[in-house]
Amino acid sequence: LAEAADLDLTRPEISTIARRGSSSAARAVTGAFSHLYSGMNDTDCRSERIETDLEDDLRIVAAHVPAYKETEQAHAEAADSHMFQARMAHMHKQIDDMRDALYEADFDAAFELAEHDSLSLAATTMTGPAGWVYWQPRTIAVFNAIRELREDIPAYFTTDT
Template identity: 30%
Template sequence: MTIATAHARPNIALIKYWGKRDEVLMLPQTGSLSMTLDILPTTTTVELTPAHEVDTFILGGTTASQVETERVTRFLDLVRELAGSTTRATVRSRNEAPTAAGMASSAAGFAALAAAASAAYGLELDSRALSRLARRGSGSAARSVIDGFAVWHAGVDDETSFAEAVEAPPMRLVSVAVNAPRKKVSSRDAMRHTALTSPFHSAWVDSTARDLEEMQAACRAQDFTRIGELTESNALRMHAVTQSAQPAIRYLLPESIAVFNAVQELRDGGLEAYATADAGPHVFVLSQPEDASAVSDALASLGEVRIAGPGLGVRIEGQGTSTQESGR
């Protein structure tokens, strides 16, 4: 196959990682747990171009920047090394989620790129191998390979740091996109800066490891309330540690805080909901399925709302099953 197209979706971490212990292998300091969404997909096509001397990257119909293209080329080099190939490629990708806005577009993007490039270069990877490969492009892309809920194991090396499916009770995430510009500090740069300058970073790592253990236990117990409590507290702790960096990094805007406050008011009024936010201003609100519409209606005045359920992991176009189901 010399051309392949893959579809992947963002995932939102309920227990987050924030900091890497190895930036080459993209190994996180802690594990994490997420929900892959059924909205905002990324579609990526990789076409081998033997006549070309360089890779080409088209993002959203426009030639990508040099920095973005170099990042894609570095990733394709990993795939080419696995495939024993030197052939260049043209990559065309389109995100439905806003790019670089804290809505996990890079997770979906590199999961889709990993799958499409692997197929185009003739690799046959099972879900663990594909998750490990996607991780090398964007850490959280390891989780977008997986259907529904996924735990990303921090591991100790390349072989042991991958995502796999976990069982969880039925849940929904209501996304609340606030009016905000493209973020100025990338997640990768912010993680590095936080780890180097925050006096609280080691406490974040220790507490997140405990949160992940508790979250996995809550998922096994189908305990939505505990899942929600852990989700919100872990998110607030992550944003607190970024703000404790020197100088501080602030992803949450006043509009974001207004959503968190509104969610607290919903709980006070008897509607169980819990807020989280990744490295950006947009907020996601966890609810039980039967409450999602009421939560969405209550928050509609604060931003553009959408209801997301657990979604499919990465899929290669023309194949009826995911890599984890087919064993590819």
């Protein structure tokens, strides 16, 4: 769209516009493995692509498990979870560890971090005031199937909240 509008913007600059819609959109603009920097305005809150050799060999398989509730309220309540501050306290180290794993093309380290972060985020959203559990029995079945696959091949899971 930026090209169609004849805007002379870099992908990180475009990400600042996309971020106003969603954080995921900002990261999608820069693509692949991206870091969305937290900040207060467009000069410091933008997404940047992290170059890694892992992109070439990565394969993604998605399992769709229909939600029985929308997760927007869980996101709004996450800051009220007793786990929120603990999650925030370890976030910067986890980001540094992820960058290192990506730079070193360490597949297992990178995706173990991603899997654990996904579980941490889910725990935080599910321990908000409403205490909603969004996972379905099929969600747990997918987790277990991936862990079984992991005995023979490198496979990890994350969930969307």
